[in-house]
Amino acid sequence: QKWEKGTYRLELQIKGVTLISAVFKIDEADITSDYDPRLIIRRDNTIRNCVEGSAIARLEKMAGLKDVKEKVHSLMNFHKLQKLRSEAGLPVKQPSLHARFLGNPGTGKTTVARLLGQIYKEMGLLSSGHVVLEERKNMIGRYYDSEGQAVENALNRARGGILLIDEAYNLYVKEDEK
Secondary structure (H helix, E strand, O other), X not given: OOOOOEEEEEEEEEXXXXXXXXXXXXXXXXXXXOOOOOXXXXXXXXXXXXXXXXXXXXXXXXXXXXXXXXXXXXXXXXXXXXXXXXXXXXXXXXXXXXXXXXXXXXOOHHHHHHHHXXXXXXXXXXXXXXXXXXXXXXXOOOOOOOHHHHHHHHHHHHOOOEEEXXXXXXXXXXXXXX
């Protein structure tokens, strides 16, 4: 079959969820596309399906944070894909949920971490989604050999949620033997 000149859309759907959408054009000699050959998962399905008042809807309403929003939507769609794979009896992968929040003071790092905890809970990835905020002074312990217990305590308090270490770069201070 010969393709006619024009613009076409290729979509891959599983159970009504669009996973890939690519627009391409066919002219006299070439096929051109803005499509990235890596798997692209459309974020607009997730955005359209945001429940008003949900954590993801609140994140969407925040100004800026384009890269953060894209990463969160990508993770949400990856989770949906893994759920569909599981239902189909196919092997699944668990993504790493670790994240670094970088930026100047007042840019919303803690707010985004709290929303992320709620988003992960809504997705079923975390049992509570709460955020435990720790600082260097609490993580290094009071005495020389108490760091291990301080870290273990922080991890236990964060179980089922997120451990956010504020200004984690301060954990290592070259001149401090702790």
